[in-house]
Amino acid sequence: MASRIRRVDYFYTTVRDEPGEAYRLLSTLADLGINMMAFSAVPVGPMHTQLTIFPDDTGRLQRIAREAQLRLDGPHPALLVQGDDRLGALAEVHAKLYEAGVNVYASSGVADGRGSFGYVIYVRPEEYERAAEALGV
Incomplete structure (x- = not known):
């Protein structure tokens, strides 16, 4: 496979920089059946982290996040x-x-x-x- 380039959407949420925050989000998404193509966690200031997810199905994530009351900013x-x-x-x-x-x-x-x-x-x-x-x- 040479290179494949595609348009994708991402969503993010900002959490307190504490142990387990990424785990909570990732396990919730897995339990809800959300498959991701990528994930990142980046510090935002001294006390917060931005968790960014790249779902393989934007519409599905939006529906499920709304139902589960997950606060996600996006799609971007x-x-x-x-x-x-x-x-x-x-x-x-x-x-x-x-x-x-x-x-x-x-x-x-x-x-x-x-x-x-x-x-x-x-x-x-x-x-x-x-x-x-x-x-x-």
């Missing part, structure tokens, strides 16, 4: 790159965005240790369509 657009882990793979993606004049304001990625990688790209809402077009999605 992002781009998900998945592919074969090879030298220069991310540079090629960034080159296309640079050539289109798109600024990547945040990103996060990981190699799985078996030859594949996943990479989430955040661009400003006003640049999202241009970024998607530059990446062919």
Whole structure:
């Protein structure tokens, strides 16, 4: 598999920075049958953490979150790159965005240790369509 790039949605919630907060959210989502493509936790100030989830089915998450009274902010657009882990793979993606004049304001990625990688790209809402077009999605 070369690289596959697709449009994705993400949702986030901000919690107190305490042990078990990510576990509570992730176990609740699993119990509700929500499958995720990605997840991140990032500190926001000294006492809070932003938990970000990328569901594989946005509509399903929205319905279930509403029923379960989960407070999630979103959906927000992002781009998900998945592919074969090879030298220069991310540079090629960034080159296309640079050539289109798109600024990547945040990103996060990981190699799985078996030859594949996943990479989430955040661009400003006003640049999202241009970024998607530059990446062919």
